[in-house]
């Protein structure tokens with residue numbers, strides 16, 4: 241018996257010391273305004289236990305030496321579509337929905353999940369499956385169960401729009417065909433509530449809606465659009481979402497879509513490229529977040545303009561000034577790329593940072609959009625997006641200093657997620 245007790249004691253002691261020390265060159269903790277030097281992160285299990293000075297690293301400790309690198313918290317992309325593989329044109333979109341089965345699309349999505357993780361994005365909010373039903377819930381489950389590598393996922397399943405307002409359009413193909421839709425269609429407040437309840441029952445963490453369509457430039461140069469929901473419908477969606485302790489993400493480009501979404505209770509506005517000052521004031525009053533997705537704007541604007549949809553290019557040309565104003569006013573801007581709207585294999589998600597810096601943020605401000613600001617959006621402050629005691633051990637490193645050149649984040653050389661090294 242004594243022998244067993246000794247063994248248990250030894251095992252307990254071993255467990256207490258089973259920790260990894262990450263020796264950091266420069267440390268950007270995701271929440272401070274300044275970087276730190278000569279720090280080391282103590283990781284125990286899947287959590288960060290402490291941050292210590294180099295000279296406090298215990299002799300014989302299990303050390304990962306990143307002393308020549310810049311270390312940051314795992315990044316968060318608040319707007320992705322792992323089940324989409326680029327869709328500048330409607331042909332590209334339709335081909336995925338019509339020629340690829342959901343299992344095939346899900347297999348492709350596993351590659352997207354791995355790319356996100358290798359890009360240093362240890363968390364993503366995936367804002368709808370574009371016709372692939374609840375496959376995002378399966379991907380999340382497979383990642384959580386260690387079946388495939390991938391980021392922590394917050395998923396929104398099918399998304400909701402009103403009848404007839406989302407591809408594949410009924411008029412685009414022979415009317416005898418019953419076309420698959422990229423969203424769940426609803427008409428009326430009851431159907432809207434039902435869709436929210438259904439999606440939550442299948443595992444939606446967020447509810448995503450498409451709030452406007454038909455973008456156009458007015459004579460005064462501002463933009464308008466057609467709201468997709470009646471006030472009654474959007475309120476039903478928002479009420480049901482919030483009552484169920486979920487959060488609402490609204491795709492909206494112009495004030496016509498943004499204002500009624502924020503008034504209804506949307507926590508985030510996706511794209512929002514043609515907002516005005518009234519929208520910005522409402523963002524601030526409601527504590528809502530703007531997820532600008534400039535990478536995708538840059539990717540699709542010209543291609544769509546060539547095909548006749550000039551409004552995207554016009555909005556893209558105006559978004560820099562809007563970004564500057566929103567930043568100055570203090571709108572909370574959270575990092576989101578719309579990866580999947582562009583090809584996962586071709587563009588690193590971190591390209592988004594470059595737009596934020598070009599449009600007026602300091603590199604540190606830009607980094608925070610994908611760390612503490614994004615964590616706040618997800619309601620995970622203190623757990624994600626920061627290197628601090630008690631947070632999840634989601635840690636990445638890059639070779640050069642992103643505070644000097646933000647593009648450094650496009651080449652992530654080390655990834656730890658949940659205390660496990662995924663790339664080195």
Ligand SMILES: [Zn+2]
Pocket residue numbers: 319320321367578581
């Ligand atoms: Zn999107």
